[in-house]
Amino acid sequence: MNNPGVVASDAKVRRNGKGGKNRSNVFPLDVGILHPDHPVMVWSKHPSCKGFVQKFRGTSFRYIQKSHAFLTCRKLLSLHVMADMHCKVCGNVEQQRFQQVYAFPTFEVWSCTVCNFHFVPPAFTELVSYDHYKTKAEQETVRQGNDWLKIQRHKSRLRKINRLQHGGKLFDLGVGWGHFLAAARDMGYNVSGVELSEYQWEYATRDLGLPVEHMNFFDLPASPGSTDVITMWDVLEHIEDAGAVLDRIHDMLCKNGLLVLQVPQIDSYISKKTRDKWSMLSHTHVNYFSPSTITRLLQDHGFEVLKIRSSIELKLLLMYVIYPRKRKKQGTADSISSDDRQHYFNKVTNRPKWILRIAVFLHDVIYDLLSLLNIGEEMVVYARKKA
Ligand SMILES: [Zn+2]
Numbered sequence: 001m002n003n004p005g006v007v008a009s010d011a012k013v014r015r016n017g018k019g020g021k022n023r024s025n026v027f028p029l030d031v032g033i034l035h036p037d038h039p040v041m042v043w044s045k046h047p048s049c050k051g052f053v054q055k056f057r058g059t060s061f062r063y064i065q066k067s068h069a070f071l072t073c074r075k076l077l078s079l080h081v082m083a084d085m086h087c088k089v090c091g092n093v094e095q096q097r098f099q100q101v102y103a104f105p106t107f108e109v110w111s112c113t114v115c116n117f118h119f120v121p122p123a124f125t126e127l128v129s130y131d132h133y134k135t136k137a138e139q140e141t142v143r144q145g146n147d148w149l150k151i152q153r154h155k156s157r158l159r160k161i162n163r164l165q166h167g168g169k170l171f172d173l174g175v176g177w178g179h180f181l182a183a184a185r186d187m188g189y190n191v192s193g194v195e196l197s198e199y200q201w202e203y204a205t206r207d208l209g210l211p212v213e214h215m216n217f218f219d220l221p222a223s224p225g226s227t228d229v230i231t232m233w234d235v236l237e238h239i240e241d242a243g244a245v246l247d248r249i250h251d252m253l254c255k256n257g258l259l260v261l262q263v264p265q266i267d268s269y270i271s272k273k274t275r276d277k278w279s280m281l282s283h284t285h286v287n288y289f290s291p292s293t294i295t296r297l298l299q300d301h302g303f304e305v306l307k308i309r310s311s312i313e314l315k316l317l318l319m320y321v322i323y324p325r326k327r328k329k330q331g332t333a334d335s336i337s338s339d340d341r342q343h344y345f346n347k348v349t350n351r352p353k354w355i356l357r358i359a360v361f362l363h364d365v366i367y368d369l370l371s372l373l374n375i376g377e378e379m380v381v382y383a384r385k386k387a
Contacts, residue, residue, distance in 0.1 A: 084122045087112035088242060089293045102276045107283040115296065118266045118288035122240065133197040134338070141342040142177050142203060146349055149356050153315065154183035156364040157380075161229060162187065164306065164382060165258045168228030173249070174235035175212050178204030185210070189229070194220055218248060227252045232261040234378075237285040246301035253385045259303060262311055262380045263289050270312070270377035279320050280377055294381055303383040310376035314363055319345055 086093045092114045102109040107124035111117065157180065161170075172181045172193035177200050185191045193212045195201040201214040213220055230249050236242050249259055264280040265271060266288035271278045280288075289297070291308045298305055319341040327333040327340075349356065370376055 085110070087115060087117055088119070088287075089117040089297050090115035102281065104276075104281070104283075109281060109288065115293055116290065117293040118290075120283060120286045124283060134199045136199055137339045138342055139199040139203055141339050141346065143207060145342065145346040146356070147179065147182075147208070148353075149349055149360065150177070150179040151183045151186065152356075152360045153363065154180040155187065156367065158183055158187050158189075160380075161231070161258070161260055161382075165229050169226065170229040170231065171222075171227045171252065173217055173230060173232045173245075175204050175210070176200055176233070178208040178210050178212065180231070180233060181210050181212070182208045184231075217245065222252050224251050225254045225257075227257060228254055229258045229260065232259070234262055234264075236261055237263050237280075237287045237289075240286055242287055242297065243301055246298065246303070250302045250385055255385070255387060257385045259298075259383045259385070260380065261383075262378050263287070263294065264377060265310070265379040266290050268310065268377045268379065269375045278377070289379075291379060291381075294379070298381070298383050302386050304386050306382040306384055308382075309380045310371045310374045311378040311380045312367065312370055312376040313378065314367060315345065318348065 082095045082098075085095060085098050087098075090112060092098075092112050097113045098110050099113055100108055101111050101118060107120050109118055110121055111119075167188050168190065170181075170184050170189040170191050172184070172191070175181050175193035175195040176197075178193075178195075181191050181193050181204065191210065193204070193210065194217050195204060195212050195214060196216065198214065201212055204210045204212045205214075230253060232249075236245065239245055253259065264285060267290040271280070294308070295305045323341055323344045324333050324336060326344075327336055349359075351359070
């Protein structure tokens, strides 16, 4: 690989008498980096360096190269971004056929101008550990919430799946807390699943009694051609090697097996309206599909797309849009944790069952209406395994 380095060790910078000050304010790494505003090597607090530095966590010292010391970190960053650039949908690797779409302090979104696939280049992605994706505190808050309501919310999804595949073996990749899988079990599917996050797996198995494995999907011992339906809710946007996951799913599915997945949609109504303020833009979301790019990827991995429908998670709207607005008015919007969001959801839904039944009915009507009008921020894709 091209050596992009100007990452200096702690010892080197100190000997040169540069930096060393305010060490507690720099990134949690023992590295220095050129700052765009300074001609000499200093400890950088510049946010644009952060994604770059994160990439080199653990390997930074191998890339010390003094000869590059005249470059600014932004230039280095762009060199490094371009060196790793490739399109996982159409295979494009020509550097001039990529363009930057959004730049944030810690990551950027780029697009391939050949197929219009949007993505976060590998240079910005840090290894996210999904083992501790959720905390013990969140688990406790979820436990205080209303499981019945959360399960009902998923039944409208299952009624749509049921029209294409009635009953049979259903496998959920990335079970989360398990409410979707519990709804599938209620509706007569023979269910199983996999979840990496320890506390979510614990909840799905112990609280909801679901047969869920706690391991990497690729390590799962599953016999080929054994599954009728595989579902994947908000998972594929997190996975760098999306094609490998689709190949494994293809292998697990029976003849004409059904794959149903939901992903954020880059050309959705809400994405277009909110642009760089879109709440789905995150460094943990590395893939941003449109109907055309997800169709192409699925076709290339042995699937026929049956239909694609606009989707919006009204629960997330409550937790990620309405709740933050409320906190903003109180002047405490900076410190919202996932646990706070769960607490808010519990508070709002702590109502008598007859009210919740009406709420579920209205939820389903509003969801379907918005989907019909193409007002959403995600899409649900229904695809069949090609023979
Ligand atoms: Zn492409």
